Amino acid sequence: MATQCKDYDFTAIEAHWQDQWAQEKTFKAIDGDTQRPKYYVMEMYPYPSGAGLHAGHAENFTGGDVIARYKWATGHNVLHPMGWDAFGLPAEQYAVKTGQHPRVTTQRNVATFTRQLNKLGLAIDWDREINTTDEIYYKWTQWIFLQLYKHGLAYVSEQPVNWCPELGTVLANEEVIDGKSEVGGHPVVRKNLRQWVLRITAYAEKLLQGLEKLDWPESSKKQQAHWIGRSTGAQVVFDIEEQDAKIEVYTTRPDTLFGVTYMVLSPEHKLVQQLTTGDQRELVDAYIEAAAKKSDLERTELAKIKTGVFTGSYAINPVNGKRVPIWIADYVLASYGTGAIMAVPAQDERDWDFAETYDLPIVRTVQPPEDFTGKAYTGDGPCINSDFLNGLQIAEAKEAMIKWLEQHQRGEAQVNYRLRDWLFSRQRYWGEPFPIVFVDEAAYRKARELGGVVARDMPEETVSYEDGGQTYYALPIPAEQLPLVLPRTENYKPSGTGESPLSKVTEWVDVWFNLETGETVSRTETQPAGDAWVPASRETNTMPQWAGSCWYYLRYLDPKNTEQLIAPEIRDYWGSVDFYMGGTEHVTLHLLYARFWHQFLVDIGVLKEPEPFLRLYHQGIILGEDGEKMSKSRGNVVNPDDYIQEFGADALRAYLMFMGPLDDMKPWKTDGIKGVFRFLQKVWNEFAGRDGAVNSKVQDEGEEQKDTLKLLHETIKKVGDDMEHQRFNTALSQMMIFMNHVAKAETVQASTARAFVQLLAPICPHISEELWQRLGGEGTVAKAQWPKYDAALLESAEVKIGLLINGKPRGEAMVAKDATQAQVLEQAKADPKVAPHLEGKTVRKVIYVPGKILNVVAN
């Protein structure tokens, strides 16, 4: 049913059709529909912040929506879902500030977002809505963690971490930018804390290999590959003079081993104390203390001047027996390789800088070219000063050296990755609790002996930690006992000590734990009867925000399943995500983590497809009207709601798609939306008319005019091609050209109008549904079969071609499509605008491209 509107009352029309779609469940994806090909398209789900929907969201969701609608129209069974990434810091920080519980603010924000998204007219299957903070959802987040734990991919580690005093939490490396927190920009320092860590490095190779087959932007693949950072080289063992210890280093340049003039340990290296001699002790201790206090910002920003101190000890170079001094310096990272390096200043810029500062010797082992004027030489060349390597090029020398090291048992070839294990715990309230309890050693042993479901979900290798002389052993809360519900407490403020707020909820933390069944009872109750019940303490850290987003694309497939993460037949039907749209900023975080979990789930038999996201697409950032990044402080923020109210969702959607290529960064121009609004107004006026259901120029009987028909088919072709390649801006241009023609035509056939409205529907669905109805279309335009163009109609008997003399355009001519070169040349010679340019010249050559140009070369 269409509305009764006379004018283009977009508010009424849009509300009407949005209701209609919701009621009819027009965009419900059907599990197991074998009649139509499936298509799974999704956008990165939003974090429901208090600020509401912004322009970037609108662009992201509209872009995905146009694709979804186009796929429906071309006969696909489309899955286009939506959900909420609702755990995370901002809700908790807001709670701390205002005293409102995160659950309350989250619910409120989700309601706001839902209302805003609906106003955009998105073709979403809302029956599959998910929320990462729902128990039914995070039960499975916990379940996946449990599987990771069981398979030895989750461990506890006391390690220096990025501690942000302001936020009262630890951050992942990826959440620290220039030594400041990504959220809020607060300073970050190092602190040792007990943490859960996921062994993503075990998947480094697989994650790298998997990239090859993905249809992702090349730059994103490169970025991820760089993040994984595979390098090949050798591990080399250095003896230490008059000491029992050995230093292991990793190097990508084993060929330069003869050029080692000193060694450097990171200040955190475990051998530092042992290697420091009495007279150096004071200096070394002071240096270590200073390095520990430095924030990451200081450590990187002050990197221009490298600092370090001598430990007093010497290492012995395994290839030539030379003694080289061992230094410590914070330009060597504890977390990469072995935390120690062999320094070869002649072939490494960093080492050169350091050697220069501290007056350490430099020995070239690669002959630089004669014209080389720089300091460290990192290019190729023949080896020198290198004994048995002399004369070899770098690649050969590396091989020879590795062979030598292996023969003499002083090292071996090694592959290294830049990727670090993933720091997976947060000292926060608003996240998924870990399905873990800690018990003493006796209880731990007993759990294994009992062989219940607890033992079943235990990893082979014991996970434990020490604190105050006591060892705590981790035991899983087995799958049967999930979800482990986040306790409803008002104690969500950060403790400030680095402990999670949950640690203060003692009635939740301290439990009786059944070592066989994994059941728990608060220790405020009396101990249940039976040997299997022991006192235990829950893990009080929570999971990071990334956890829920690692697998949400799977939950959309089977959102209400309480028995399985996903039913196999549903998994097999939908497979992987065909089109995933979101910002580039998630390439090294979310997209890598999600691939890791996905590959893991494949390995344990839960999933089959090797990769989660086959096609990745990044929408470009929308800048403010001033060409600057939108921000509250600049006051250039565009609120989509304002424009929906003033021009309608269709106009907003059309403008967002018309601004320029979807993946380009581009500035918002309010005047621009007026242009597309005029276009929609024109569509309405031409087809609906100003004062009736249909404009009187729309004809039901008779034939379409030739030129209109030709243009229509050109438009069908152009829009279809553009839709396939996400070129929505040029698709709209073509539709504007078409409407400009219709506006000038005396009449137009209803069938023509309907076909046009179909083309418009993916981008402007509301006005299209309305006009489709009025023009006599059947059912919803969203699912009407996409028009086909007739190639024969695209041809015309006469074509316009350009007449060029010596490559310069001098005129144009209408000629028969199959005109010969001679005919066209005649016409050119006779053309009053062209002829003067040929006067007195001899024609040397003629190039004729039928339908395009005739170029006469003359002098």
Add this chain to the structure above:
RNA sequence: GGCGGAGUGGCGGAAUGGUAGACGCAUCCGACUCAAAAUCGGACGCCGAGAGGCGUGUGGGUUCGAGUCCCACCUCCGCUACCA
């Protein structure tokens, strides 16, 4: 420093090696109007009265023909950054 992307009218942007500037915005002229808005018609790269000349960051090259291909350079943006 490394990786990636981009430089086209006043602006957003179009152009399988084939008449650069489609489409839209802004501006100007005209019609309608008492007037304005809306709408419609027209103009709109730069220089030039005109013929014409010059024009896609700069310099070279390939080609009958280059925004598009090749080489060198300049500028801007994004990401990343002591990873040995």
